[in-house]
Amino acid sequence: MGRILSIDYGRKRTGLAVTDPLQIIAGGLATVSTSDLFDFLKDYVTREQVERIVIGEPRQPNGEPSENLGRVREFVNRWKKAMPSVPIDYYDERFTSVLAHQAMIDGGLKKKARQNKALVDEISATIILEDYMRSRMHP
Numbered sequence: 832m833g834r835i836l837s838i839d840y841g842r843k844r845t846g847l848a849v850t851d852p853l854q855i856i857a858g859g860l861a862t863v864s865t866s867d868l869f870d871f872l873k874d875y876v877t878r879e880q881v882e883r884i885v886i887g888e889p890r891q892p893n894g895e896p897s898e899n900l901g902r903v904r905e906f907v908n909r910w911k912k913a914m915p916s917v918p919i920d921y922y923d924e925r926f927t928s929v930l931a932h933q934a935m936i937d938g939g940l941k942k943k944a945r946q947n948k949a950l951v952d953e954i955s956a957t958i959i960l961e962d963y964m965r966s967r968m969h970p
Contacts, residue, residue: 833882836875837960839924839952840886840903841865846952848960852880857960862949869909876917884910884917885963887924887955922963924955 835854839846845868847860863871875881886907889897903921910919 833880835960835964836860836872836881836884837922837956837963838868838884838886839956839959840868840889840899840906841952842899842902844949844952846949846954846956847871848953848956849879849881850960850964854882854964857957857964859953859957862952868906869913872910873914876914881917884919885922885959886919887959888921889924922959922966924959 832852832854834852835850835857837848837857839848843865844862845865846862848857849860850857860875861871872884886903889899889903891897907919907921910917
């Protein structure tokens with residue numbers, strides 16, 4: 832069994848989270864510059880056994896595609912061509928940034944720490960991954 836990796840894809844920065852090899856626990860992995868994302872992931876999947884990638888599908892609250900969806904689809908298509916052995920799936924990411932901020936507040940982080948956008952992206956990726964894992968347990 833391999834890890835599941837999740838992506839909160841952004842225009843400038845991308846948050847990443849990953850499970851343990853038994854797919855029990857999800858945790859933040861990193862926040863990388865989106866321009867470096869492809870190479871970072873290729874390197875990571877050569878070092879670690881990754882069974883699947885889950886990428887947040889950006890939609891507006893009403894379900895309409897957000898302006899970032901085109902960039903996400905371009906990345907997914909590039910990944911599928913270059914690395915077909917590691918499947919990549921979309922997962923609804925609506926409200927993950929809001930949930931990430933709430934998790935930071937609940938965790939007692941000071942306002943200055945909550946303004947760290949890289950941390951928000953990594954927490955958002957973790958929330959996407961946790962939701963994905965939960966959805967597989969309770970279809």
